[in-house]
Amino acid sequence: xxPLSAYTAVSAVLFTTGLLGVLxxxxxxxxxxxxxxxxxAANINLVAFSHYLESMSxxxxxxxxxxxxxxxxxxxxxxxxxxxxxxxxxxxxxxxLLKW
Amino acid sequence: xxxxxxAYFALVSIAAGVLVVALRHPVHCALALLALLLHVSGLFxxxxxxxxxxxxxxxxxxxxxxxxxxxxxxMNLKTDERYFHPSALYFVGPAILGAVxxxxxxLQSPFDGAKGTAPPSVVLQDGDTYAxxxxxxxxxxxxxxxxxxxxxxxxxxxxxxxxxxxxxDPEKERR
Numbered sequence: 075x076x077p078l079s080a081y082t083a084v085s086a087v088l089f090t091t092g093l094l095g096v097l098x099x100x101x102x103x104x105x106x107x108x109x110x111x112x113x114x115a116a117n118i119n120l121v122a123f124s125h126y127l128e129s130m131s132x133x134x135x136x137x138x139x140x141x142x143x144x145x146x147x148x149x150x151x152x153x154x155x156x157x158x159x160x161x162x163x164x165x166x167x168x169x170x171l172l173k174w
Numbered sequence: 175x176x177x178x179x180x181a182y183f184a185l186v187s188i189a190a191g192v193l194v195v196a197l198r199h200p201v202h203c204a205l206a207l208l209a210l211l212l213h214v215s216g217l218f219x220x221x222x223x224x225x226x227x228x229x230x231x232x233x234x235x236x237x238x239x240x241x242x243x244x245x246x247x248x249m250n251l252k253t254d255e256r257y258f259h260p261s262a263l264y265f266v267g268p269a270i271l272g273a274v275x276x277x278x279x280x281l282q283s284p285f286d287g288a289k290g291t292a293p294p295s296v297v298l299q300d301g302d303t304y305a306x307x308x309x310x311x312x313x314x315x316x317x318x319x320x321x322x323x324x325x326x327x328x329x330x331x332x333x334x335x336x337x338x339x340x341x342x343d344p345e346k347e348r349r
Contacts, residue, residue, distance in 0.1 A: 075176075076176065076177060076180050076220075077281075078285045079280050079281045079282070079283055079284075079285060080180065080184070080281070081217070081221075082280050082283075082285065083277055083280050083281055084184045084187065084188065084217070086276065086277065086280060087188050087191075087273075087277070088187065088188060088191050088210075088214075090273060091188070091191040091192055091194075091195055092191065092195075094195055095194060095195035098195065099195065101200060103200055103242065103245065103246060104194070104195075104200055104203050106242070107194055107203055107204065107207050107242065108194065108195060110207065110234075110238065111191055111194060111207065111210060114210070114211065114214050114234075117214070117226075117230075118214060118217055121217075121218055121221050121223050121226060122221055123285075124221075124223070125221040125222055125223070125294070126285070127287050127288070127289055127290055128289045128290045128291070128292050128293045128294070129289075129290025129291065129292055130290070130292045130297075130305050130306060130309040131290070131309065131313070131314070133223050133225070133226055133302075133306055133309075134306065134309055134310055134313075134314050134317070136223075136226055137225075137226065137229060137306070137310070138317055138321050140226075140229055140230065140233050140234065141233075141321045141324070141325060142321070142324065143234070143238065144233055144237060144238055144325070144328075145324055145325055145327075145328030146328075147238045147241055147242065148241065148328050148329070148331075148332040149328055149331050149332050149335070151241055151242070151245045151332075152331070152332040152333075152335035152336040153335060154245060154249075155245065155248075155249075155335075155336050156335050156336065158249050
């Protein structure tokens with residue numbers, strides 16, 4: 075039987091890696107991918123606690139998190155397309171204008 | 175046997191996560207993210223969450239990741255980015271020590287709490303999908319509706335943002 079703390083450890087490592095990616099990478103799309111990774115780490119935690127504490131609510135919340143991630147990806151990629159159309163690169167350091 | 179599968183899924187998902195952050199080419203990063211998502215869905219199977227496994231494969235791998243790859247191919251990115259600011263190296267040692275300590279604390283903790291009403295034997299009787307459906311449409315109906323409204327807003331926002339803009343008004347341009 076795998077202890078619950080093993081799942082939380084995997085989740086913590088993945089979340090930290092994703093956080094590092096958000097902080098370190100400069101490409102906007104890879105920053106968004108790292109955010110997806112952090113959401114997935116949270117999902118592992120939710121499902122693991124749902125299994126070990128014998129309640130369905132954790133899986134439900136994980137399902138909602140997936141829906142939110144889908145919306146976030148759609149809007150984020152739309153913003154990237156708009157920014158890229160304005161001939162600004164996808165480097166997050168160069169995106170410092172709120173109007174164009 | 176379960177332990178072997180858990181070790182495989184956990185190690186490969188962590189390795190893929192590191193690759194997502196470390197690889198240089200964005201398409202390679204997207205493929206590493208694909209491996210990560212599939213192995214995380216394997217962890218869901220080990221936790222008796224078949225419905226979430228299916229949703230993960232269909233929504234994450236089938237929809238979100240394809241959207242990412244589509245935008246990557248569309249924009250044909252040539253990135254030549256620098257990863258680390260040189261001063262970041264000063265934080266590597268303390269960061270590793272802190273991470274090991276946090277992992278040690280996590281593995282020590284028993285993580286006990288009040289048990290809910292869905293032990294695995296009850297869930298497996300009718301299947302995970304049945305249990306998720308019953309819970310969603312009885313206890314969590316409000317969140318379900320809120321997510322519906324949220325997705326509608328996201329669709330409208332994405333369409334409005336990505337729409338081709340009209341040519342600028344020449345009058346306005348002159349001013």
